[in-house]
Amino acid sequence: MIPPEAVNAVQGAVALLADGDYTALQNLTQGRRFSADEIATAVREYGHKLVWPPAEALHDPDVPATERMVDGRRHIEVEFRLWTEDEGQSKFTITLILTEVLERVFGVEIATLGPA
Numbered sequence: 001m002i003p004p005e006a007v008n009a010v011q012g013a014v015a016l017l018a019d020g021d022y023t024a025l026q027n028l029t030q031g032r033r034f035s036a037d038e039i040a041t042a043v044r045e046y047g048h049k050l051v052w053p054p055a056e057a058l059h060d061p062d063v064p065a066t067e068r069m070v071d072g073r074r075h076i077e078v079e080f081r082l083w084t085e086d087e088g089q090s091k092f093t094i095t096l097i098l099t100e101v102l103e104r105v106f107g108v109e110i111a112t113l114g115p116a
Helices: 004-019 022-028 036-046 055-059
Strands: 065-070 073-084 088-102 105-115
Touching: 004 022, 004 055, 004 073, 004 088, 004 105, 022 036, 036 088, 036 105
Parallel strands: none
Antiparallel strands: 065 073, 073 088, 088 105
């Protein structure tokens, strides 16, 4: 389950992905691991139109999320199955690493993106 204080960070990244705003997603993640072009390629190769997930999906207790401390900072890794127009919840996933930079403020990094 995504910790409640991290839901907004996940929602922001997923919304940019669903909206096709790959440049803004690259900016949010500071281009670590995935550029806007690489994100676009991954989505295009999947071949289905991404859409916003239902709000309750971000509060699903079955969403895998693990927490650990790294160099004194809280890290939360979330694996979120994305939604598409024709599939609903799909096999296309985004794994995000959220790093708490201030209390309840998270930096976002994409660890993986693609079919599970």
